[in-house]
Amino acid sequence: MNPIFDLLDQHRSIRKYKTNAVAPELVKSILHSGMRASTSGNMQFYSIIQSTHTDLKEKLYHAHGKQSMVRMAPIVLTFCCDLRRLQIWMDAYKAPGNFNNFISFLRGVIDVSLVAQNIAIAAESSCLGICYMGSTLMNAKKITEILKLPQLVIPVTSMVMGYPEESPKKIERLAYESIVHEEVYRDRSPKEVQDIYADRDKNTWERVSTNPQHASKLVDENIQNAAQFYAKTKYTPELLQQYSNDYIECLKKQFHQAIF
Numbered sequence: 424m425n426p427i428f429d430l431l432d433q434h435r436s437i438r439k440y441k442t443n444a445v446a447p448e449l450v451k452s453i454l455h456s457g458m459r460a461s462t463s464g465n466m467q468f469y470s471i472i473q474s475t476h477t478d479l480k481e482k483l484y485h486a487h488g489k490q491s492m493v494r495m496a497p498i499v500l501t502f503c504c505d506l507r508r509l510q511i512w513m514d515a516y517k518a519p520g521n522f523n524n525f526i527s528f529l530r531g532v533i534d535v536s537l538v539a540q541n542i543a544i545a546a547e548s549s550c551l552g553i554c555y556m557g558s559t560l561m562n563a564k565k566i567t568e569i570l571k572l573p574q575l576v577i578p579v580t581s582m583v584m585g586y587p588e589e590s591p592k593k594i595e596r597l598a599y600e601s602i603v604h605e606e607v608y609r610d611r612s613p614k615e616v617q618d619i620y621a622d623r624d625k626n627t628w629e630r631v632s633t634n635p636q637h638a639s640k641l642v643d644e645n646i647q648n649a650a651q652f653y654a655k656t657k658y659t660p661e662l663l664q665q666y667s668n669d670y671i672e673c674l675k676k677q678f679h680q681a682i683f
């Protein structure tokens with residue numbers, strides 16, 4: 424089999440890390456490989472902030488909702504949409520600044536996500552582990568302050584990286600046929616969708632309903648299945664709206680209000 428297919432197939436998020444440092448030359452090679460990702464118009468609308476100092480990582484740990492891997496992993500990478508470098512280049516040559524808008528932001532988000540995933544693969548191919556940090560979106564304002572991000576730069580996602588101290592089991596994905604549509608989109612019936620999620624429903628519900636930590640919540644909220652658990656605890660409309668408002672506020676601040 425193609426060794427890259429094998430590597431991709433073996434991916435697991437790592438949340439426990441050895442204290443060993445990662446050789447700076449190796450990190451540099453990994454980031455360098457990552458930056459070979461395709462990029463909109465070859466503009467590279469992104470920057471990557473590499474944080475390794477304990478004090479800084481401690482601040483990021485708090486900003487990431489105290490997720491322990493931020494403290495534990497030797498490297499935290501913050502991936503930012505960066506329209507600033509381009510703007511400075513434009514200004515230097517008296518070219519109009521055409522990039523302070525929503526579509527350029529989206530292009531930056533795509534560019535930086537491609538780089539991040541290339542880096543993830545390069546790291547995993549070097550026996551390192553990674554975990555993305557979605558808390559970046561929820562705490563963008565705080566992270567912007569900690570990392571001193573200037574105008575036209577905003578965090579999109581983060582990744583911790585280091586030598587794994589655990590070997591978690593592989594988490595399965597939804598079936599190929601449920602994700603891939605041939606030629607045009609074919610909407611799935613509610614029954615087909617229930618079948619698609621059947622394993623996940625079963626496994627999640629087993630895990631949640633036997634965890635004493637959730638017991639009172641399940642009774643109080645009359646939660647009877649995995650879908651209700653997600654919607655009524657982890658992803659409530661109030662919480663998601665609050666996160667959305669916070670990110671939009673950060674976006675407006677970083678992009679001079681002009682982005683929408």
Ligand SMILES: Cc1cc2nc3c(=O)[nH]c(=O)nc-3n(C[C@H](O)[C@H](O)[C@H](O)COP(=O)(O)O)c2cc1C
Binds near residue numbers: 434557
């Ligand atoms: C954008 C993004 C954000 C994520 N944020 C977090 C996070 O904040 N905390 C965490 O423990 N895992 C996070 N993850 C990891 C996912 O939980 C993980 O990829 C998923 O459960 C599948 O597990 P696997 O990566 O081991 O296959 C994130 C993954 C992605 C792609």
